Amino acid sequence: MDSVSDQELIEKYKRGQVQAFNVLTWRWQGRILNFLYRYLGNITDAEDICQTTFLKVFQKLKHLQDTQKFSAWLYQIALNQARDYFRRKKRQSVLSLNQTIGNAADDTLEAILADDSELSPDHDLQQKEMQKILSESLQRISEDQRVVIIMKIFENLKFSEIVDILKVPEGTVKSRLYTGLKSLRTVLERSHLGKEVWKS
Amino acid sequence: MTCEEAKNLMVGYLFGTLAAEEKGALEAHLQDCSACREEMQELRETVSVLQKWEDVHPKQRIVFVQPSPQKSGFPEKIKAFLSISHPVRWATALAVFVFILFGLSRTQLSYQNGHLNFAFGRSLENQQVALSESLPILQQYHVETLNAVSQLIKRNAVQQQQNLLLAIDHLNQQWYQQRQSDLRLIATGFQALKAENENRALQTNQLLQWLTQQQGLANPVHSQKIERGKNEK
Numbered sequence: 530m531d532s533v534s535d536q537e538l539i540e541k542y543k544r545g546q547v548q549a550f551n552v553l554t555w556r557w558q559g560r561i562l563n564f565l566y567r568y569l570g571n572i573t574d575a576e577d578i579c580q581t582t583f584l585k586v587f588q589k590l591k592h593l594q595d596t597q598k599f600s601a602w603l604y605q606i607a608l609n610q611a612r613d614y615f616r617r618k619k620r621q622s623v624l625s626l627n628q629t630i631g632n633a634a635d636d637t638l639e640a641i642l643a644d645d646s647e648l649s650p651d652h653d654l655q656q657k658e659m660q661k662i663l664s665e666s667l668q669r670i671s672e673d674q675r676v677v678i679i680m681k682i683f684e685n686l687k688f689s690e691i692v693d694i695l696k697v698p699e700g701t702v703k704s705r706l707y708t709g710l711k712s713l714r715t716v717l718e719r720s721h722l723g724k725e726v727w728k729s
Numbered sequence: 730m731t732c733e734e735a736k737n738l739m740v741g742y743l744f745g746t747l748a749a750e751e752k753g754a755l756e757a758h759l760q761d762c763s764a765c766r767e768e769m770q771e772l773r774e775t776v777s778v779l780q781k782w783e784d785v786h787p788k789q790r791i792v793f794v795q796p797s798p799q800k801s802g803f804p805e806k807i808k809a810f811l812s813i814s815h816p817v818r819w820a821t822a823l824a825v826f827v828f829i830l831f832g833l834s835r836t837q838l839s840y841q842n843g844h845l846n847f848a849f850g851r852s853l854e855n856q857q858v859a860l861s862e863s864l865p866i867l868q869q870y871h872v873e874t875l876n877a878v879s880q881l882i883k884r885n886a887v888q889q890q891q892n893l894l895l896a897i898d899h900l901n902q903q904w905y906q907q908r909q910s911d912l913r914l915i916a917t918g919f920q921a922l923k924a925e926n927e928n929r930a931l932q933t934n935q936l937l938q939w940l941t942q943q944q945g946l947a948n949p950v951h952s953q954k955i956e957r958g959k960n961e962k
Contacts, residue, residue, distance in 0.1 A: 533917050541910065547795045548914050554791050555921055563784045572785060583791050656783055663782050681744065682779050688746060703740045707772075710740075714775045722778070 536596045543591050550590070554583050557600075560684065561607050567679045568611050570664045578614055582607045601693040604684075608676065608694070659722065666716040674709025677702055730758040735765045743772055786928075 533552070541549035561582060565575035585606050593602060667675050676695070680686045681702075686694075691702050735758045741747040742755050759766045 532920070533913060541914075546910065546914075547793055548911070550793055551791075552914055552917050552921075554793065555918075558787050558791055559784065562787050566785055567782075576788070579787075580791055583793075587793055656781075660782055663779065678779070682776055683782070688744075703737075707736065707740045710772050710775045713779075714771055717775070717778065 535599050539590060539593070539596045539599060550587060554586075557603060558583070561603065564604065564679060564684055565607060565611055567664070567667060567683055568608070568675065569614070570668045574614065578607070578610050582610045585610065598693060601690055604680070604686075604694045662717070662720045662722050666713055666720060669716050670709055670712040674705050674712060677705040678709045678713065681706055730754050732758075732762060732765055735759070735762065736768070739765075739769055739772060742769070743776060 533549075535553060535556070538549045538553040538556075542553065558579065562575055562579045565578050565582075566572050569575050569578065582603075586603060589606075593599065667678070670678075677691060680691050680694070681688075688699050688702055692699050695702065735755055738747060738751055738755045742752060747755065759769060
């Protein structure tokens with residue numbers, strides 16, 4: 530349990546204590562990194578955007594009035610940074626829903642192992658293969674649906690928090706989640722994801 | 730309930746946000762409608778597959794440092810000097826101003842027959858100055874001025890001493906509060922570090938267990954021998 534709340538850390542930072550901001554950053558860095566990784570589909574890009582996000586937060590936090598909504602504000606900044614990055618790189622997904630995932634030339638065992646220099650046991654290898662398929666599948670559904678799926682399923686945010694971040698009605702959030710999950714199911718069924726994954 | 734209405738409630742049902750009445754109605758519909766039941770099952774499976782995607786850990790922590798304060802130039806130093814209300818500072822500034830003004834305008838002063846004369850930009854060489862008459866009065870002024878300045882200095886010294894004590898006391902309090910705050914932050918940092926270390930130790934243990942299992946599988950004969958040796962003993 531953290532003894533100091535986010536709000537207290539923000540107040541300390543506003544009074545000039547940079548160390549309080551560092552504690553706040555370390556508390557949120559993991560979640561924002563994972564959010565960006567699943568959104569962008571690339572860990573290196575996610576690490577870069579994560580740094581940019583916290584730099585923006587460092588510059589703007591002193592002007593944040595409602596510190597109770599810090600997390601929503603933080604996700605908004607991260608999402609805006611990621612969207613800007615996508616626009617700059619013109620990497621909007623243009624892949625077809627019918628294209629098979631997990632069979633590309635770079636999907637060899639060596640390529641997967643080369644993703645990480647650390648020695649990976651069997652579990653890690655399976656996890657990496659699954660991550661690759663899930664990540665590619667997420668990139669093939671619409672951006673609106675992808676954001677909602679990541680926020681609800683991976684970030685475990687409440688519907689009301691997603692509404693605060695995206696500024697859309699709750700009905701829209703639920704509808705995007707429903708259609709997103711259905712689209713994702715279609716993509717995953719065409720992937721090389723093992724059948725046992727669905728049953729276990 | 731129609732299938733369309735059921736579909737609108739499925740996501741809420743999946744994440745447990747439905748009201749009891751809606752939940753009951755949907756469950757009743759799912760019992761009767763196999764298509765909706767299958768769709769709900771597929772949604773549940775998709776969420777379950779996604780949840781198997783484990784989090785990544787940041788390779789390094791982002792650290793921000795205190796920006797260095799901006800150096801102030803000469804005008805800022807003058808402003809800072811005058812910004813604090815202090816009689817001696819204002820008197821010094823006024824004296825410097827008057828001195829410069831008089832110097833620039835070549836002002837000369839004289840005292841004659843009980844009258845103080847100012848002369849701007851011209852010499853007083855041709856005027857007769859009755860120094861003998863004015864000398865005692867000037868001396869008296871001189872003594873009075875010295876006394877006044879002496880009193881002012883004494884009063885300021887006492888005031889400054891009091892201010893200094895107050896400032897030291899205030900500084901002491903601030904330092905104590907800052908220390909308490911830093912200690913709390915350090916404790917929070919240590920807690921985070923401890924949790925991270927425990928997590929890594931757990932991962933290492935899992936890796937070792939896996940390696941041990943793999944070793945056993947790769948050398949079944951060797952394992953059997955070990956087992957047999959244990960039994961013989």
